Amino acid sequence: MSQTVDRALSILPLLAQGPADLGQVAERLGVHKSTALRLLRTLHEHGLVYRQQDQRYRLGARLFALAQEAVENLDVREIAHPHLVALNEQIGHTIHLAVYEESEVLYIDKVESRYPVRMYSRIGKPVAITVAAVAKLLLADLPEAERRALAEKLDYPMYTSRSIPNRVAFLKELAVVREQGWATDLGGHEESINCIGAPIRGADGRVVAAMSVSAPNVVVTAEELLSLLPLVRRTADVISREYSGAAPSGDGPRTPRGNTPPKEAS
Template identity: 80%
Template structure:
């Protein structure tokens, strides 16, 4: 894709009145561009947007409110455990990372804000899809591909629906070597005022740093963090003023 016409397209109409686009990610086929842009020129919080270069149509994929509220909580969890912490949302049939706090360890995960996750195995994806209405969940799982990344990957739609039902009932999810044999992950949902899942957060680590069993001991802390974010996002928890 030629970038200069893209930048000219982004400069039109209201785009730079909201804030300058930044951190572009171009889809491999050039059909979509993801970028961050704030709500106003003086707003430091970036929204995740999608642009169709052919038509100029753009879509807000992730409102900054949940990311803005969640980030301090994610950072504190990262400081406490040292592992990679992600925040993800479900938009336009994909699960996308909208925030990431890096591990303190030298062995790190390759993941990027705005990058789609492996939807049939990722713990955050399981939480987001498990909360969909049953007809929508069935239709989506029927049309997905099920690549066998590892021997622990989800093999087919029926197995995935069974896993999603389990996740929906227990209220948390894992990916124990389903995408990469050496990476494990535990995740918890973030809910809005209506109880629906609006985002999911996770802690991930390679097994050379911590075993799967050791990572699972962090699940209560991950769930408490998600509950705290949910409370603040939904307005149930008063926001304390800084001293």
């Protein structure tokens, strides 16, 4: 990447934190104000940056439009969304859809819970990669060499006492997830939040996305959430068939009866 392009792109995450004036941009980039001004003008011409009346710069509307367009053109999101909404209408909990891109797991869709408690998560935001159920599902499907190389590079923050502490434990968890075909995060990122997830697969059987259902333990216990796993997996299977173009089997999302909750992943 050329130095000019690199500098121009570096302005965007700076302005994502809030409006900044020319001096602040120049200082952050480590360049003269004239260089910073030239870069800002170019970004402004493309609608990616906007100059306010107070002479500070902020992100432009064109950037948000491009981001929204990119999200909407992710086929798996378009296909999955109505199924996620239908599942949310049945169970009421927060539902996420995520994909793996360039060593990050990102949320590409979210359906909010029907109760007042809200989760701090946003579309486009990276997840806590070592603990999130969707991350475990996506990384567990990677080829072994890639999986091990990634695990070697990751940090392992202890968000709670139930967070995965190191590479060995992480690889062990991914092996379990790969074998069983579902994943959990039971208080690993936030003590009060539990999550279960299932993979969405393409025609070749590879995991192209992962969906999850999350709820605070003041609303449902971990055991109650785990009892929904068969329904979550069926929803993921329906999305997978539609995404891969397979013939529908007629077993769309419905409330399971008489299911025994699966054991928690170690």
